Amino acid sequence: MEGTISNGTQILTTDGIPLKVSLRKTERKNKIRAFLLVFPLLLFIVVTFVVPIADMLFRSVDDSHINTVFPNTFEEYAKWDREDLPPEAVYKSLFLELATGEGIQVGKALTRMNYSKSGWKSLIKKTRRQVKKIYKSGEEPSSYKQTMIEINKGWADPTFWIAMAQMLNETTLIYYWNAIDRTYDIDQKVIMQNEERRMYVKTWWRTFKVSIYVTFFCLVLGFPVAHLLANLPLRYSNLLMIFVLLPFWTSLLVRTTAWIVMLQQKGVINGVLVWLGILGDDQRIQMVYNMTGTIIAMTQILLPFMILPLYSVMKVIPKSHMRAAQNLGAKPATAFFKVYLPQTVPGMSAGGLLVFVLAIGYFITPELVGGKDGQLIGHWIAYHLKTTLNWGLCSALGSILLAVMLVLYWLYNKIVGIDNIKLG
Amino acid sequence: MALPSYATPGQRSIYYFYLFFCGFVFFFLIAPLIAIVPISFSKSPFMVFTEGMMTFPPDPDAWSLRWYRYMVGICTDKTLTTPCSTKWMYATVNSFFVGFTSTFFATALGTLAALGLSRPNMPYKGIIMSILISPMIVPLIITAAGMFFFYARFNLVYTFTGIIMAHIALATPFVVITVTATLVGFDTNMIKASQSLGARPVKTFFKVIMPLILPGVISGALFAFITSFDEVVIVMFMASLDQLTIPKQMWAGIRQEISPVILCMATCLVILSIMLLTTVEVLRRRSERLRGIKPR
Numbered sequence: 023m024e025g026t027i028s029n030g031t032q033i034l035t036t037d038g039i040p041l042k043v044s045l046r047k048t049e050r051k052n053k054i055r056a057f058l059l060v061f062p063l064l065l066f067i068v069v070t071f072v073v074p075i076a077d078m079l080f081r082s083v084d085d086s087h088i089n090t091v092f093p094n095t096f097e098e099y100a101k102w103d104r105e106d107l108p109p110e111a112v113y114k115s116l117f118l119e120l121a122t123g124e125g126i127q128v129g130k131a132l133t134r135m136n137y138s139k140s141g142w143k144s145l146i147k148k149t150r151r152q153v154k155k156i157y158k159s160g161e162e163p164s165s166y167k168q169t170m171i172e173i174n175k176g177w178a179d180p181t182f183w184i185a186m187a188q189m190l191n192e193t194t195l196i197y198y199w200n201a202i203d204r205t206y207d208i209d210q211k212v213i214m215q216n217e218e219r220r221m222y223v224k225t226w227w228r229t230f231k232v233s234i235y236v237t238f239f240c241l242v243l244g245f246p247v248a249h250l251l252a253n254l255p256l257r258y259s260n261l262l263m264i265f266v267l268l269p270f271w272t273s274l275l276v277r278t279t280a281w282i283v284m285l286q287q288k289g290v291i292n293g294v295l296v297w298l299g300i301l302g303d304d305q306r307i308q309m310v311y312n313m314t315g316t317i318i319a320m321t322q323i324l325l326p327f328m329i330l331p332l333y334s335v336m337k338v339i340p341k342s343h344m345r346a347a348q349n350l351g352a353k354p355a356t357a358f359f360k361v362y363l364p365q366t367v368p369g370m371s372a373g374g375l376l377v378f379v380l381a382i383g384y385f386i387t388p389e390l391v392g393g394k395d396g397q398l399i400g401h402w403i404a405y406h407l408k409t410t411l412n413w414g415l416c417s418a419l420g421s422i423l424l425a426v427m428l429v430l431y432w433l434y435n436k437i438v439g440i441d442n443i444k445l446g
Numbered sequence: 447m448a449l450p451s452y453a454t455p456g457q458r459s460i461y462y463f464y465l466f467f468c469g470f471v472f473f474f475l476i477a478p479l480i481a482i483v484p485i486s487f488s489k490s491p492f493m494v495f496t497e498g499m500m501t502f503p504p505d506p507d508a509w510s511l512r513w514y515r516y517m518v519g520i521c522t523d524k525t526l527t528t529p530c531s532t533k534w535m536y537a538t539v540n541s542f543f544v545g546f547t548s549t550f551f552a553t554a555l556g557t558l559a560a561l562g563l564s565r566p567n568m569p570y571k572g573i574i575m576s577i578l579i580s581p582m583i584v585p586l587i588i589t590a591a592g593m594f595f596f597y598a599r600f601n602l603v604y605t606f607t608g609i610i611m612a613h614i615a616l617a618t619p620f621v622v623i624t625v626t627a628t629l630v631g632f633d634t635n636m637i638k639a640s641q642s643l644g645a646r647p648v649k650t651f652f653k654v655i656m657p658l659i660l661p662g663v664i665s666g667a668l669f670a671f672i673t674s675f676d677e678v679v680i681v682m683f684m685a686s687l688d689q690l691t692i693p694k695q696m697w698a699g700i701r702q703e704i705s706p707v708i709l710c711m712a713t714c715l716v717i718l719s720i721m722l723l724t725t726v727e728v729l730r731r732r733s734e735r736l737r738g739i740k741p742r
Contacts, residue, residue: 052567059562060574063555063618071581071589071615074596078588081595243471250468264723265472271719271726272479273676275696276712280478282700283485283709288494290481322474354457383585385679390700400587407591407683417595420588431583 075424082417085194091131092119096190099183108183113167120150121157137196137412139185139208145176184208197418202226222402222419229398232316232388233381239321240328240377241370248332248369253341270326278387281319285310285391311393319391324380328373335369375434379427399423479716486513486709493706513706534711537690541675544606544691548613548674553667555614556621561655563622564629575622582619586679589616594683604686612680617670624669628662628733661733665726672722 033041089096094115102108120128128150135142152173156163163169170177185208188196199205199212203220207213214220247266251259269277284290292306301307309315339362347357385400392398399419406416449461489510490496498508512523519532559578562568581589593612594603602608636658640650656663678693685694692711699708 049567052565053569056562056565056568059565060559060568060578061562063559063578063622064574066555067578067581067615067618070593070611072577074592075584075588077596078592243474246464247468247471250464262472265476267723267727268716268719269475269479271672271723273672273693273712273715273719275676275678275693275700276482276715277478279696279700279708279712280482282704283482283493284478286493288492290495293495322478325471325475379583380585383587385585385587386697390697400585403587403591404683407594413595416591420591423585424588427583427585 078417079421079424081413082197082421083193083195084414085134085189085196086192087127088131088134088189089192091123091127092116095119099186100190102183104184104187107167107178107180110165110167112183113170113177117153117166117170118157120146120153133411134414135186135189137200137414138188138206139182141176142182142185145174145182149174149177181208194414197414198422200415201418201422222399225397225399225402228313228395229382232313232320232396232398233378235317236320236324236381237328237374237378239317240325241374243321244325244328244332244373245366245370248329248336251329251333252336252339266326266329269322270330274323274386277323278319278390281315281322281387281391282310285315285318310391311396313392313396315391315393316388316396316398319387320381320384323387324377327376327380331372331376332366332369335366335372339365372434375430379430379434382426383423482709482712483716486706486713487511488513488706491705493704493709513710516705516707517710533690533695534692534707537692537695540689541691541693544610544613545671545675547610548617549667549671551610552614552617552670552674553621553663556618556666556670557625557659557663559618560622560625560629564626564632578622579619581615586616586677590679590683593680597684603684604689606689609681609684609689612684613674613677616677616680617673620669620673621663621666624666625659625662628659632658661729665729668722668726672719 035041035044037044092115095112098111098115099108102112123131128146132143132146135146149170153170156169167177176182188194188206188210196206200215201222203215203223204212205215251262251266254262282289286292287306287308289310291309292301295301296303296306309318343361343365344357347361348354352360382398383400384398385404388396388398389401389404392401400423403416403419403423406412406419449458453461484499485493485495487509488494488496488499489508489512496508498505501508515521515523516530517534519530519535521530523530563571563575563578568574589612593608597603597608597612602611636654637650640654641647645653676693678691678697681689681691681694682697685691692715696708696711699705
């Protein structure tokens with residue numbers, strides 16, 4: 023950009039445009055160009071990834087479906103003063119909507135109603151056939167209220183009707199409460215779930231406990247190895263690095279299968295122990311299909327994520343520091359704890375957070391080697407997604423997990439910076 | 447690293463304990479992967495070392511290739527009741543198909559984005575980078591749940607299109623990261639030089655930029671491939687019953703019939719990962735040499 027000086031103060035380009043304007047224009051053009059390169063991927067990720075996650079967050083509080091299945095009932099219901107039994111109009115609209123509603127949609131709504139008060143599903147299912155029959159016959163009952171109570175006495179039970187108030191809003195927090203073993207009673211107060219349905223708080227704690235154990239073991243096992251790799255001459259450390267990188271590159275399922283082979287009762291470890299005479303043939307230890315198995319397998323699988331950040335931090339710590347400390351009279355242990363260890367803290371926190379964050383979201387390994395008491399929260403997310411189809415609860419569990427992750431990553435970003443993630 | 451000659455016996459024993467401990471960790475990391483290899487050549491229908499395999503000299507009756515024959519779908523062996531089918535080969539074909547397709551798109555999109563992100567005048571760099579990397583960070587089970595709900599609305603679940611789209615999203619962060627890393631210290635004057643000599647942007651890209659960043663692009667592509675090739679959570683939810691991939695078939699195998707066929711496939715996958723690891727390492731060194739960075 024050649025500038026010519028004219029008018030004394032303002033610099034103009036050869037085209038006569040002020041230089042400032044021209045520069046700004048080019049700058050903007052460059053910005054747009056850079057953005058256009060990123061745009062296709064950004065759009066793709068937003069559509070295929072960000073929007074689905076946002077959709078899941080929305081689904082965890084969404085309660086609109088039932089309002090679309092029984093719109094008139096809820097409209098009439100809102101007018102009711104919640105005394106005694108609802109008026110005739112509520113019964114009538116529910117009667118008609120049950121008779122005309124589409125089977126699948128009504129079924130979905132029933133499932134939702136059952137989350138608020140168990141018994142809804144069977145009550146309506148028992149009633150629905152009769153209702154349809156009366157509706158088809160064409161004769162209009164004199165009192166819909168009486169007819170429904172005659173079909174099933176449950177319709178005279180006000181608790182069902184009062185419980186319905188929970189579903190009046192198009193958003194609900196019930197799934198979040200369910201995700202921590204709580205639910206609403208019929209007066210919409212938050213209470214504990216029934217004893218036999220309390221499992222999520224336990225699983226959440228177990229998830230954190232396993233993640234903390236795994237992080238701790240990774241740190242204990244990873245620290246000396248990273249130290250060795252960082253201090254050996256390059257030709258040896260490159261060779262030993264293969265031991266760290268090969269598991270990192272190997273399929274997760276292969277490593278999980280390998281651990282089943284190693285840990286099972288007739289497996290390699292028990293076999294070796296029996297062969298050495300440490301254990302009797304009938305004393306084989308149960309190491310897999312329980313929490314021990316989950317922790318051992320996850321530690322090995324996540325160990326490279328601890329070693330690699332530690333290694334890159336230790337690599338740049340000058341070796342002269344330890345020597346200087348000892349020269350000044352520090353014992354080796356003092357020198358290590360006062361001089362070396364503090365310098366590895368960034369690596370330890372980066373590796374620790376990375377391992378912890380990966381561990382709390384783990385699903386495959388606990389599912390395969392965890393057995394009954396080694397399941398983490400991912401198990402329930404998958405279970406509600408595929409088996410019970412309670413997608414609200416599934417989304418709520420996922421959203422809580424996501425929130426925990428985001429907090430941890432925010433910390434990670436504060437400590438090491440997200441774009442410092444290195445591979446291999 | 448060696449111990450000085452004036453070390454006290456206490457220091458010596460700590461030092462040897464340290465070496466022993468590191469040796470144990472290396473063993474811990476690699477032993478499971480090694481252990482599966484001999485068992486995959488076993489004759490027994492269980493995933494164990496049999497008596498015969500431990501004897502010396504080797505007992506030929508204990509070893510066989512029968513599970514490898516099972517894996518490739520040769521079912522002539524009628525003495526066993528283990529189900530034998532061409533499922534594994536079918537799964538392999540599907541895995542490579544999904545893997546290659548996702549890798550192609552992920553590499554193309556990821557490389558372009560990395561080029562944009564490495565420009566000094568990229569606006570909102572931080573936030574865009576976090577969005578682009580997020581699929582790598584969010585646990586797979588959450589991604590799977592979110593995608594399942596959302597893709598179901600567009601009838602994309604139980605289709606290869608849906609699976610491939612999900613895999614592209616999961617794989618691009620790896621491409622973005624590796625290519626961005628290659629572009630650190632990239633001399634932008636070369637682009638200017640090429641353009642001042644009259645090359646059009648497309649020609650500059652293929653003749654100047656591409657050869658320099660190729661190692662990064664290839665390692666990114668390999669990461670993308672292994673991500674898709676290994677991925678099981680998304681496939682479990684988004685694939686229909688007959689849309690098998692290797693991880694899905696392995697998962698089913700571990701849950702239902704625990705037979706050494708799984709270990710044969712596992713052995714093949716370990717060999718594949720050794721090949722990929724070697725390629726990435728060679729490329730990384732080449733790239734460092736090209737960019738004039740001395741190995742540390």
